[in-house]
Amino acid sequence: MTTFLRIWRTGFKNIFRNAWLSTAATAIMVITILIMTFFAFSTIFVRTQLAQVRGKIDLSIFLSDDATQKQIQDLQTKINGINNVSSVIFVSKGDALKKLENSSEEGKKLAKSAEDIGNPLPASFEVKLVNIDSIGQINSTIRSLEEAKIITDTSFDNRDDNRRGVVENVISISNSVSKIGLILSVLFLIIALLIIFNTIRMAIFTRREEVEIMKLVGATKWFVRGPFLVEGTLYGVFGALISLAIIIPFNRAVSPFLTSKLGAGPTLDYFASHFFLLAGGMFAIGIFIGVVSSWLALMRYLKI
Numbered sequence: 001m002t003t004f005l006r007i008w009r010t011g012f013k014n015i016f017r018n019a020w021l022s023t024a025a026t027a028i029m030v031i032t033i034l035i036m037t038f039f040a041f042s043t044i045f046v047r048t049q050l051a052q053v054r055g056k057i058d059l060s061i062f063l064s065d066d067a068t069q070k071q072i073q074d075l076q077t078k079i080n081g082i083n084n085v086s087s088v089i090f091v092s093k094g095d096a097l098k099k100l101e102n103s104s105e106e107g108k109k110l111a112k113s114a115e116d117i118g119n120p121l122p123a124s125f126e127v128k129l130v131n132i133d134s135i136g137q138i139n140s141t142i143r144s145l146e147e148a149k150i151i152t153d154t155s156f157d158n159r160d161d162n163r164r165g166v167v168e169n170v171i172s173i174s175n176s177v178s179k180i181g182l183i184l185s186v187l188f189l190i191i192a193l194l195i196i197f198n199t200i201r202m203a204i205f206t207r208r209e210e211v212e213i214m215k216l217v218g219a220t221k222w223f224v225r226g227p228f229l230v231e232g233t234l235y236g237v238f239g240a241l242i243s244l245a246i247i248i249p250f251n252r253a254v255s256p257f258l259t260s261k262l263g264a265g266p267t268l269d270y271f272a273s274h275f276f277l278l279a280g281g282m283f284a285i286g287i288f289i290g291v292v293s294s295w296l297a298l299m300r301y302l303k304i
Contacts, residue, residue, distance in 0.1 A: 010227040014203055015234055021199045022235070028195045029239030029289065030246070032188040033282050037247065039181025045267040052266075059135055060155035061125040061142060065093075067150035072123070075147040079127060082141055084134050089126040096121040122152060193293045196235055200228050200297035225298050232294025236286025243282055 015022045079088045097119050101111035114121060139156040142148060258264035271278055
């Protein structure tokens with residue numbers, strides 16, 4: 001235990017022997033952790049928004065005013081039996097008018113006009129899909145049904161519903177954010193490894209006479225190497241602590257804007273409920289970078 005404590009105490013002191021190098025190593029560690037955290041947030045945010053958009057998309061099947069109740073029920077039963085269809089909701093002409101009226105102030109005016117002329121809005125089915133990517137195939141399958149003769153139009157046929165394009169755009173943005181985040185994270189990870197590697201290398205060079213004396217008096221290789229590994233570990237710990245000290249007040253400052261303007265409430269709630277997991281991940285990244293770079297420097301420049 002005494003040896004273990006002495007190794008940690010020596011490693012802690014070593015950080016302050018090369019203040020400028022230690023500051024640079026810690027600063028790069030902070031930047032690396034912050035970038036990885038930012039792009040983790042961005043990826044989860046974009047994927048959450050994508051899930052919300054995809055969840056709101058359905059296939060609207062518009063029905064003829066002449067359709068009988070039996071024809072409507074038969075068609076609904078057949079659509080429910082199609083693979084990848086999760087639910088089919090019937091919307092009557094009256095329900096369609098109420099939805100229009102409740103949609104917005106402009107919708108309320110349009111609903112009043114529609115009611116005055118006898119409600120020309122058609123009855124319809126709102127078809128929810130398990131996988132929105134197959135919307136075209138589902139539309140074709142429904143159109144080919146024998147009971148489909150009461151169908152006048154679909155949202156996929158007339159392409160007035162452009163939400164599919166929205167989904168494709170969100171997917172594209174999500175993939176781009178993930179790629180950029182991965183590239184920048186790897187870039188700064190390499191930079192952090194190199195800087196800490198060189199910091200430990202300089203520490204080995206500076207204390208080479210001290211290391212030789214320790215070897216001559218019979219110090220074990222772990223007693224010699226230990227302080228350098230502790231030094232690298234502490235760079236990661238300090239980097240994570242500083243990153244948390246930056247993220248917490250920054251998050252409080254920008255949360256109202258992100259929630260009201262970008263709808264990032266679910267993502268912020270996710271990070272808040274998994275705060276300790278996030279903090280643990282930041283410490284794990286920092287310690288991993290510090291230990292790996294220190295170990296590589298020891299293997300290269302400290303022959304014992």
